Structure formats: C-alpha cells, structure tokens
Amino acid sequence: MKKAFSATGLVYSTDAGRMCPGCRQPAAACVCKSLKPAPKTDGIARVSRSSKGRGGKTVTLVTGLALDEAALAQLGKQLKAACGSGGTVKDGVIEVQGDHCEQVLQALAKQGFAAKRAGG
Numbered sequence: 001m002k003k004a005f006s007a008t009g010l011v012y013s014t015d016a017g018r019m020c021p022g023c024r025q026p027a028a029a030c031v032c033k034s035l036k037p038a039p040k041t042d043g044i045a046r047v048s049r050s051s052k053g054r055g056g057k058t059v060t061l062v063t064g065l066a067l068d069e070a071a072l073a074q075l076g077k078q079l080k081a082a083c084g085s086g087g088t089v090k091d092g093v094i095e096v097q098g099d100h101c102e103q104v105l106q107a108l109a110k111q112g113f114a115a116k117r118a119g120g
Helices: 004-008 069-083 101-110
Strands: 044-050 059-063 087-090 093-097 114-117
Touching: 044 101, 059 069, 059 101, 069 087, 069 093, 069 101, 101 114
Parallel strands: 044 114
Antiparallel strands: 044 059, 059 093, 087 093
16 A cells, blocks of 8 residues: 555645645745755856757857856846846756857856856
C-alpha cells in the first residue's frame, strides 16, 4: 500500500493556494528558494550568440555568473533594458532576444563583471 499523501505532503491549500513541497510554506512565502547557494563558477561571464531550438531566432546568452536567482533576474532585467529588447532568465542563463553581444559585454563591464565573448 502506498502512502501517497504522507510521503509527498500538502501540495495545495484552499487558504494559501500552492504549497512548496520542500519547506511546506505557501509558494509566495517559500524560504527554500532563497537558501539555494549560488552555482560554482570561475567568475568569468561568457557571452555567446545562439539560435538552436528557437526557430531561427537569434538570442544572446550570458552564462557563468555566480549569482543567486534573485540577483540574476535583476541583472537580466538591466541587460534587457540596456539592449532595448526582451528576454528571460532560465536555469542560471540570461537570454536576451537578438544579437546584442557587444552591448551586453559593455553593460557587464560597466557593472564590474569580468566578461568575455564565447563561441566564435
């Protein structure tokens, strides 16, 4: 016999909505997201251009930043504003729509990040 409810814990509450399975708090007040350590990197941001899996659309990728999720999202917002385009932050990678490698490199240098061009 499986213990489906006791093993997984509470997933949804009518009072608070979605619940985090890790800390068992409402998703809006989840504390386990802020406890994730920043990924280990060599401290150099790598800026590259890619179009794989995007229907031929070009995006500028920024990888290798040792920042937590909140700081990475804030930096992504600043880079998108500097380039005047959209984008997203997924899995520790900042994606800026379009070919903006030089603008992103300049914006990162202004903020004090060590950055270099990667991938040809």
